[in-house]
Amino acid sequence: MQSSASHAHTSATDSSHGHAHHEPGFFGKYIFSTDHKVIGIQYGVSSLLFLMFGFLLMLVMRFQLANPGKAIPVVGALLEKVLGEDMAKGGIMGGDLYNSFGAMHGTIMVFLAIVPVLFGAFGNYVTPLQIGAPDMAFPRLNMASFHCYFLGGVVMFASFFTPGGAARSGWTSYSPLASVTDLANRFDGQTYWLMGMVLLITSSLLGSVNFIATIIQLRCRGMSWMRMPFFVWAQFVTGFLLLLAFPPLEAAGLMQLMDNLFGSSFFLPQGLVVNGTALPVSGGGSPLLWQHLFWFLGHPEVYVLILPAIGIVAEVISNNIRKPLWGYKSMVYAAMSIGFLSFIVWAHHMYLTGMGTKVATFFQTTTMMISIPSVIILTALFISLWGGSIRFNSASLFALSFLPMFGIGGLTGLPLGFNASDIFLHDSYYVIGHFHYVVAPGTMFAVFAGIYYWFPKITGRHMNELLGKIHWAGSLFFMNCVFAPMFIQGFKGMSRRMSDGGTTYFGPDAGIGADPGVLGLNKMIFMCAIGLGIAQIPFIINFFSSIFAGKRTTSDNPWQATTLEWATPTPPPHGNFLQEPVAYRGPYEYSVPGAKTDFTPQGDKN
Amino acid sequence: MEIPYTYKARPDTGLYNAKVGIWLFLASEIMLFGALFSAYILLRVSAPVGFWPDLALAWPRGLLNIPIGTFNTAVLITSSVTVVLAWASLKMNNFARFRVYMVITVVCAFAFLGIKSFEYNDKFSHYVVRLKDGKALTGHIEVNGKHPGFWNFQDQWDVAKLADQKVDKIKVEVDPERDIHGHAKKHAGHDHEVREIAVSDIQFLGSYTPSTHPFFAVYFLITALHGLHVLGGALVLGYFAFPGAKMWKSNPEQFINRIEVGGLFWHFVDLVWIFLFPVVYLL
Numbered sequence: 001m002q003s004s005a006s007h008a009h010t011s012a013t014d015s016s017h018g019h020a021h022h023e024p025g026f027f028g029k030y031i032f033s034t035d036h037k038v039i040g041i042q043y044g045v046s047s048l049l050f051l052m053f054g055f056l057l058m059l060v061m062r063f064q065l066a067n068p069g070k071a072i073p074v075v076g077a078l079l080e081k082v083l084g085e086d087m088a089k090g091g092i093m094g095g096d097l098y099n100s101f102g103a104m105h106g107t108i109m110v111f112l113a114i115v116p117v118l119f120g121a122f123g124n125y126v127t128p129l130q131i132g133a134p135d136m137a138f139p140r141l142n143m144a145s146f147h148c149y150f151l152g153g154v155v156m157f158a159s160f161f162t163p164g165g166a167a168r169s170g171w172t173s174y175s176p177l178a179s180v181t182d183l184a185n186r187f188d189g190q191t192y193w194l195m196g197m198v199l200l201i202t203s204s205l206l207g208s209v210n211f212i213a214t215i216i217q218l219r220c221r222g223m224s225w226m227r228m229p230f231f232v233w234a235q236f237v238t239g240f241l242l243l244l245a246f247p248p249l250e251a252a253g254l255m256q257l258m259d260n261l262f263g264s265s266f267f268l269p270q271g272l273v274v275n276g277t278a279l280p281v282s283g284g285g286s287p288l289l290w291q292h293l294f295w296f297l298g299h300p301e302v303y304v305l306i307l308p309a310i311g312i313v314a315e316v317i318s319n320n321i322r323k324p325l326w327g328y329k330s331m332v333y334a335a336m337s338i339g340f341l342s343f344i345v346w347a348h349h350m351y352l353t354g355m356g357t358k359v360a361t362f363f364q365t366t367t368m369m370i371s372i373p374s375v376i377i378l379t380a381l382f383i384s385l386w387g388g389s390i391r392f393n394s395a396s397l398f399a400l401s402f403l404p405m406f407g408i409g410g411l412t413g414l415p416l417g418f419n420a421s422d423i424f425l426h427d428s429y430y431v432i433g434h435f436h437y438v439v440a441p442g443t444m445f446a447v448f449a450g451i452y453y454w455f456p457k458i459t460g461r462h463m464n465e466l467l468g469k470i471h472w473a474g475s476l477f478f479m480n481c482v483f484a485p486m487f488i489q490g491f492k493g494m495s496r497r498m499s500d501g502g503t504t505y506f507g508p509d510a511g512i513g514a515d516p517g518v519l520g521l522n523k524m525i526f527m528c529a530i531g532l533g534i535a536q537i538p539f540i541i542n543f544f545s546s547i548f549a550g551k552r553t554t555s556d557n558p559w560q561a562t563t564l565e566w567a568t569p570t571p572p573p574h575g576n577f578l579q580e581p582v583a584y585r586g587p588y589e590y591s592v593p594g595a596k597t598d599f600t601p602q603g604d605k606n
Numbered sequence: 607m608e609i610p611y612t613y614k615a616r617p618d619t620g621l622y623n624a625k626v627g628i629w630l631f632l633a634s635e636i637m638l639f640g641a642l643f644s645a646y647i648l649l650r651v652s653a654p655v656g657f658w659p660d661l662a663l664a665w666p667r668g669l670l671n672i673p674i675g676t677f678n679t680a681v682l683i684t685s686s687v688t689v690v691l692a693w694a695s696l697k698m699n700n701f702a703r704f705r706v707y708m709v710i711t712v713v714c715a716f717a718f719l720g721i722k723s724f725e726y727n728d729k730f731s732h733y734v735v736r737l738k739d740g741k742a743l744t745g746h747i748e749v750n751g752k753h754p755g756f757w758n759f760q761d762q763w764d765v766a767k768l769a770d771q772k773v774d775k776i777k778v779e780v781d782p783e784r785d786i787h788g789h790a791k792k793h794a795g796h797d798h799e800v801r802e803i804a805v806s807d808i809q810f811l812g813s814y815t816p817s818t819h820p821f822f823a824v825y826f827l828i829t830a831l832h833g834l835h836v837l838g839g840a841l842v843l844g845y846f847a848f849p850g851a852k853m854w855k856s857n858p859e860q861f862i863n864r865i866e867v868g869g870l871f872w873h874f875v876d877l878v879w880i881f882l883f884p885v886v887y888l889l
Contacts, residue, residue: 134610137623208634213626213630217610250641258816262816264816264823
């Protein structure tokens with residue numbers, strides 16, 4: 001049984017816009033568009049470009065860690081020419097450059113790549129379609145949100161070329177370090193970072209207001225709360241996280257901006273001495289205040305990075321196992337619990353700050369509590385697989401490998417949540433391994449799954465399956481080879497902050513009896529990071545060639561899926577649906593006994 | 607398909623889109639100002655004792671002008687009342703009265719900002735002077751016959767700048783003595799004693815501005831952010847009163863919704879001040 005929309009012709013699209021509707025020009029169509037699908041694609045393209053840029057920054061850093069003090073091949077001379085001798089003399093990465101690449105890798109990946117691709121791109125494109133809405137509730141706000149994001153990205157990118165270079169106090173920008181790194185230059189990379197963040201926060205504020213209002217107000221007839229696809233639930237909870245967790249960072253950003261530009265002391269303690277001279281500020285501020293405000297955003301942000309990813313995985317998995325999700329309702333309640341609990345776990349990032357054992361105990365308890373709903377979701381997805389007839393295509397392979405990867409990422413977080421074990425592991429490579437397992441093979445795999453899955457709806461063409469499978473196999477192998485050794489390095493005590501890859505402590509001349517084997521792992525990680533880069537080439541080729549030459553879809557619902565986005569024409573026109581969509585049933589009615597086909601779309605009456 | 611519920615309420619939620627949007631936006635605003643108030647509390651409770659030169663107190667008190675603050679509170683509350691009356695007038699189909707009330711609201715908003723800028727100006731010429739003998743005093747200063755202020759803020763002074771410009775003496779209109787709670791002592795007369803102080807005796811000189819103490823940093827940041835909200839709200843409400851009022855003819859229902867949403871924002875701005883005034887001025 002085909003969805004009703006596939007019978008319609010394009011002429012119906014035009015007639016549904018009887019009022020004075022003129023064809024917009026290039027700018028109106030691609031730059032100042034208010035259509036959620038165009039904005040979704042804008043977000044998608046920009047965030048994937050930032051993703052690649054962030055990855056390249058990391059490659060240069062990994063080269064430095066594997067070969068400290070050697071000239072960077074290929075880009076070394078360019079870096080020296082563009083960024084100056086202070087940064088990369090003779091093509092060798094200086095400590096300042098390493099720090100600034102480190103800070104910007106984190107910032108770009110979190111705020112400019114992963115969040116926009118999940119929330120901005122997939123959220124924008126898919127959410128209104130899945131709830132049967134013609135567009136977002138506030139289309140112009142949606143456009144403004146993208147423009148703020150893009151401008152924020154430009155400011156961040158431009159900061160590399162300011163005197164003194166981009167921000168180099170880590171993506172967390174801890175004060176007082178962030179306020180004193182460049183005393184000669186008050187309008188430095190850190191100031192650009194803060195201005196960029198204010199723009200990005202504005203963008204996510206506009207976006208989250210829009211998403212929540214859309215999901216509350218624009219659900220089509222019959223789309224009750226418990227008939228919403230899990231992806232929409234994930235976006236809904238994510239919207240609240242962004243709405244409520246980001247403003248405190250905006251406040252903190254304004255305070256740090258005042259510290260940097262107007263000489264106030266929000267975060268600067270009394271008697272601060274920098275490079276042997278007392279800093280000419282009043283003091284009386286609190287460095288802990290910054291950390292509290294930062295992590296009040298920082299921890300919910302982790303769930304912003306993972307919840308929409310779980311949403312994508314849930315959609316792709318239930319479609320490709322031809323079974324309803326097991327425990328859909330408990331997954332929804334688990335997502336809501338995660339949303340709530342994520343606001344009261346932030347200080348588990350601060351066990352070593354001396355905030356007190358009682359406070360640490362509180363946050364340790366809540367941190368253990370939040371692992372319960374996360375496990376519920378993952379378990380529900382695993383149990384869903386039981387007895388399914390699984391289709392192994394590129395999308396489902398990525399979605400299926402998300403489960404163990406996110407599992408590793410989550411479970412390795414437990415030792416960091418207990419403050420006794422965290423004291424040993426804090427600030428080591430173990431932490432890097434842990435959160436990259438959550439975000440890189442975790443979230444990134446979900447992003448790839450989503451791209452392979454929704455590509456036919458967006459372009460009307462399939463992506464190449466063979467290239468997709470090569471991409472999947474290479475990514476899975478190299479991702480693990482990059483991040484698994486970091487756990488070992490962390491256990492051996494390697495700090496995450498050293499620009500020489502630990503040579504000072506683990507090198508042959510260090511004489512402190514540390515295990516030199518961890519330095520060998522740096523070389524292995526670098527080689528595998530190169531491998532990971534090469535594994536993305538089939539994807540890039542596949543992505544662009546499929547837009548123009550991929551196999552055309554023969555139906556509006558090529559995956560035989562149930563949710564409403566497949567009931568639209570391909571690609572969906574402005575206004576999305578040809579006639580008013582109605583949801584007659586739950587989102588995952590696959591293999592319903594007695595049904596004619598193994599899927600019953602939400603919009604089918606019978 | 608058109609976007610539904612842009613001004614008609616959705617039956618099951620009972621709300622139109624913009625009303626959901628403004629409440630969500632206000633929730634986010636509460637988190638923004640909440641973070642600033644939290645910062646104020648944290649800085650104040652962790653401030654080291656004896657840090658503020660004037661008193662044996664860790665945190666400056668009684669430095670803001672309470673009568674002016676009270677008056678400004680009254681101005682804002684008045685505007686909050688008139689914005690409701692403006693909305694109610696539209697509901698009662700009386701456009702002329704709507705416009706009168708809206709104009710009063712906007713006038714109140716600008717009155718508030720004007721009074722606030724007078725307060726700001728005062729802080730920029732009010733200085734803490736810590737002497738090398740360990741004594742400290744506060745008051746308005748005069749350097750080379752001129753008072754520094756908000757509108758000529760490049761005219762701010764510190765010890766290094768005094769030495770740099772070869773100033774020998776400054777005049778200080780010394781504030782009346784204060785008790786431990788920051789209140790001026792009763793017997794202190796109204797006339798300010800003007801003292802001339804040699805620059806060579808001064809160890810530290812700083813105006814009542816963010817770089818002198820975290821209290822002023824918090825005060826200026828919260829009130830400036832609040833001031834920006836007042837300004838933004840006033841511009842939007844002013845737009846509704848005049849150019850935006852064309853919509854009253856074409857789509858009165860949506861126009862009333864706009865006034866309601868704008869009014870909700872205005873009440874929020876008012877509410878922030880209701881918290882801000884006691885916390886910063888009185889406590």
